[in-house]
Amino acid sequence: MIDIDRYPVEPWQLREIGVDRDMLGQSESLFALSNGHIGIRGNLDEGDPVELPGTYLNSFYESRPLPYAEAGYGYPESGQTIVNVTNGKLIRLLVDDEPFDLRYGEIVHHERTLDLRAGLLHRSVEWISPSGRTIRVRSSRMVSLTQRAIVAIHYEVEAVEATRVVIQSELVANEELPGLAGDPRVAALLNKPLEFEEHRGVNLRALLSHRTRASKLRVAAAMDHLIDAPDGFATELVVDRDWARVTVGTALEPGQKITLTKYVAYGWSGERSLPALRDQVEAALTAVVHTGWDELVREQRGVLDEFWLGADVEVDGDPAIQQAVRFALFHVYQAAARAEGRAIAAKGLTGPGYDGHAFWDTESFVLPVLTATAPKAAADALRWRLSTIDLALERARTLRLEGAAFAWRTIRGEECSGYWPAGTAAMHINADIAAAAIRQVRWTGDTKFEREIALPLLIQTARLWLSLGYHGHDGRFHIDGVTGPDEYSADVDDNTYTNLMAKANLMCAAEVALRHARDADALGVTDTERGQWEAAAEVMAVSYDHRRGIPAQDRNFNQHDEFPFQVAFDNDQYPLLLHVPYFGLYRRQVVKQADLVLALHWCGNHFSAEEKARAFSYYETLTVRDSSLSACTQAIVAAEVGQLGLAHDYLREAALMDLHNLENNTRDGLHIASLAGAWLALVAGFGGMRDHGGQLSFSPQLPDGMTRLAFFVRWQDVRLRVEVRPEQVEYSITDGPDGHVTLQHYGESFTVHVGAVVTLPVKRVAPLTGPPRQPVGREPQRIGDHSPGKAVPGSLS
């Protein structure tokens, strides 16, 4: 639980006042910086104390065996785990021979600020050493968005009294990590994962090169330094196999300062030679030294200004959400900005959680945000998926299927899931990828992307569905034995979300293949095959609960036994997966995360308003939100069916997941998809934004207390601004070459021209059901709502 006095609610920054050692791990994640290529956790400059040191390079991993008590055909034998690479952010300080360490001496002042517009993490400290010397330290760090290989730190020490000061700036490989449990083979690979290859050092520059044992990936890290200090300082350079150190020593008079600017460059490759990699990082270093700190800061601001111009969300009436959504957008953006053909992992590059794997989170939660706000980053992420297609084609063959079966969890494309019912069987990821690709096409109108990226993704996933499903005796196309988003069910028949997403996948594949006939032909698509896709899509089975008059999560789910929620609540058994075996979950009506409700969002055009209201209400009674991927979708659909207060509560859960450490695991990295979900909950929830069939539409309505919601999205070539107030909505656009766009407002088309504002009235949805109820103990907690009489701050688990 966050302390609001320590982390004040402010619109454009996340500030920590003082330092709380119990929150160290969480703060390391919250203050993580990244550009999608490099990620550094918010560890203290001086390295100690530390919860989890972390420096990551996107897709730099170690392989490890995946063990099974009982193996089965097609089980992946090798997993991938992100590696904590050479730490270049380390700057130690000695004050009159005493190490600057927050655990000793006296902290007069300590503040860290993540500046969401500048893309910098600032720190200012005033510290009295155990022997009584007072110093002030100010540091700023960044992972550059313009110079992809670069981390830069500006480190300043000011003496209050006359003091001898020594600064040690380091590269450290193979840092000690908290206990690696379990399989000794895994521990052997991941404990000190880097094997020494080369070290070099000259003047204030040093380089270390290492290689992983099993995956055989090479990493080089180099640092260089500029020093600004009173005359008479001394420097020293030492390099060893696993560390390099530049030392600067000087004596400061009262009020004098020493400033160290540190540049660190990273490079890695599984292919390139050691000399090639060495040259690459040294070149990057030379370039950044030439750029200089001030210009680097300006560049960083420039990139972020451009991002916020098309992405910002303004919220009046809920300052915690205002802060949270910008924090969320910042982290989503920096997780992806320069990933450039590599994965966006579930934790971004903020921590080692989930082994650094990417899941369907990327396409289903993160890319909807990026397509609308930073479309180039979204396109890059889909390029990464396509880059794994040969592995996906091979995986499909292993599974005796046609087309491509993309990995459920992976870093480089190989399936790394060690439990197939919640991995391999979760085939919806393929439709999620297809949906993200078609969304990107529809939002950007980028036909080159459509032809080169979307087309092969759509074709190979359509082939997968056609081989996976079958035409039943009832004339319907069925998809049996798959796992939908809800991981408390598995291997089910006709999961509605999966089927509707597959239906769209098949239809879009047929459309796009027709539009790009020559390219489709080159991939072997015939008219017959297109016809088969269309035919399957046409008769796709949708599970329905006739007794309740609602779509059903799958063919059998709604007939299952009730789950004893009261027992679970009485025995403190949430999250259920830590207390109840799969065997006790799968056979009952209990939902880990929005599944049918996710279909209500993304495939909402298949259902009537009444069906949606009833279905939402029914599934609310079953959904325990044991996944961080749930609350945002519940917020969106709650808003659609007129349950605005509930939507607001779920928005808070999604948006404050990490700021309030709701799942007690923020230390392992941020929940990037939940952060993206904060934006979705606001824009698709209270903005009512949908893009069914490529038609952008809005049905805005604000919850009580929220007096204004304004957001930008990039649609086609325009920047669209939507400003929602309780009674009216203003639509306006900039940058459009055509000068106008056609949108929908509550289902009615209208046109907006550049420079003009279209103002339309808000229509609030009258709820068709009573207030939905949740399983006992799983009601939303109204986190961060500090208005009197409502406050129930606390953790979910």
Next chain:
Amino acid sequence: MIDIDRYPVEPWQLREIGVDRDMLGQSESLFALSNGHIGIRGNLDEGDPVELPGTYLNSFYESRPLPYAEAGYGYPESGQTIVNVTNGKLIRLLVDDEPFDLRYGEIVHHERTLDLRAGLLHRSVEWISPSGRTIRVRSSRMVSLTQRAIVAIHYEVEAVEATRVVIQSELVANEELPGLAGDPRVAALLNKPLEFEEHRGVNLRALLSHRTRASKLRVAAAMDHLIDAPDGFATELVVDRDWARVTVGTALEPGQKITLTKYVAYGWSGERSLPALRDQVEAALTAVVHTGWDELVREQRGVLDEFWLGADVEVDGDPAIQQAVRFALFHVYQAAARAEGRAIAAKGLTGPGYDGHAFWDTESFVLPVLTATAPKAAADALRWRLSTIDLALERARTLRLEGAAFAWRTIRGEECSGYWPAGTAAMHINADIAAAAIRQVRWTGDTKFEREIALPLLIQTARLWLSLGYHGHDGRFHIDGVTGPDEYSADVDDNTYTNLMAKANLMCAAEVALRHARDADALGVTDTERGQWEAAAEVMAVSYDHRRGIPAQDRNFNQHDEFPFQVAFDNDQYPLLLHVPYFGLYRRQVVKQADLVLALHWCGNHFSAEEKARAFSYYETLTVRDSSLSACTQAIVAAEVGQLGLAHDYLREAALMDLHNLENNTRDGLHIASLAGAWLALVAGFGGMRDHGGQLSFSPQLPDGMTRLAFFVRWQDVRLRVEVRPEQVEYSITDGPDGHVTLQHYGESFTVHVGAVVTLPVKRVAPLTGPPRQPVGREPQRIGDHSPGKAVPGSLS
């Protein structure tokens, strides 16, 4: 594939002429001896060459970690693996300094004979050493059925020419085993699993005591020797940490013999002290030396005579089956005879397959045979199950269920299954145990057993079902998310076999609890609870395929997609589990092993003859028999529905599984359940024996070519003999104190009196369907049928 010239078909023995090194592993299993407490593989006396050395003590195991790529709540963390203990059967021979080894020199004659009436394995060899000395070796070995701790070997060497002879009789611990793959933690525990504790030696007697590292079980093995030789022989004793050796050296003139009688005694305990165990084995050794070889042989014969009196099956017209069924009965009996409160493993004590675990095979395939032929052994096996009930109660609590959830696979009672969908979820094992208990009660009329063993088993399993299932909105009692016998489906709803077995379990529990009200009361059973059991049983859901007019394997199975058998056949993909992922199997209509057909057998009273015929015919098209537990059940139901030729083919598969090594894994141990299945296929199949509701009934009919089938069963206090000929059946009894029993013949009751023979006519069933078809490539192979034009000898895989 067995060579009929090497293993001639003979009615009362299994004889091997010559020695085939390619079949060494298989012969080691076929010639394994056991008393259910000790098991020794048919390794050559001299140890080398060897495929898999094996000496096992029932339930002597090592613990090992069960690893998971992704762990889940309730997964067992520790497995159990049977340990190859100190080898006491080793007798090496040197002939003029050259070791007697079949790989060198010349084999003039080599023959091994397993005598099914004597319970002895004989061997006779004439061998010319590389330097030209001819010797004859005759050995006989046994695992005593009367002296449970004892292995005895009678070893005789005869010189054809004057020769120096040295015999080395050994105990060897930690024999080298073929490669242990995978997890290094497991290899560390199972490679040299025995830690030295003590050795002792005096005169010709030696003792070694060891202990396992993780499970902390202690084993002591001791040997003693009697020597009969011409004067002037010398002896020597050496004992070391992992071996002990008695050496006898002498010079033999032509025609002279030296005879060594070796007694080995074993003891093990997890509780008893080293001195206690040492005394125990030495006492056993002293006792058997006092008994002497000849008397031991007489005792052995006596026990087996008594067994065969109530168990023998005579088959005219199919000599291979005549031999096979006696071979089968012998192995089933010796796997269980002296197990006395320990498990009957899937491989008995004949090899290390399945880690030495016991499964539902015991209750569902082995115990029906033992209850009818060796009821004391069956009662002991159920006593073993009951001895694990505390673990089963605990397991149920872990699974959030009431009552007892017995282990799917185990040695000592702890769940050792590492893949829950085909382990924990296979809840039917609990009903199988209950069924075995109630069967034992009904066949023996043993009310002490009913009260002490059956009652608690029935009550705790009934509680399990009541907590596992639920009353649905349709008024039926449903059991969802379980796995039936067919392991190519998993986590299904209302598996018909499971539900009908659970129904019987609940009803019998209510009956027996009423009959033993005071004992039931002590276990907390109230009238209300009994009423709940009855109510659930009353409305138990039975899945039905209305389109086809047959009971369905489960609620959804029959709507699933067809399996592409032709593709599997064309690509040589049988058995499917080695070529197709579970994901490709579970979602389709493909059956690994009889499941609904097993329900047709054991719960056949719930279906009409027409339903059975149609259902059998339908499931035949889907059943690939990738399990050795399938053919026997298919034989039984094929016979019932009048498909006698097909029944005969399946009988052959079940009966010849090991003799013909049909699954290519007989080297790992015999398929005890399939051997039991041979008896079931004859007695329940062609004998048409059923015991629905405790009423013993027969509907005999012989297939073409089988001219007579006679069998004994023990029913209540009588020995019943049924002799079936093509046109008539003779029923007779002996030993009955009441003087008569009432049976059914094709549903009509009749009475048999002691000494009288009741002769009744055979009624052959007219098939209600055409000849059933199997998946392409999985037709029965008519193994061992050497009549002209039909012979397709070969392996299943």
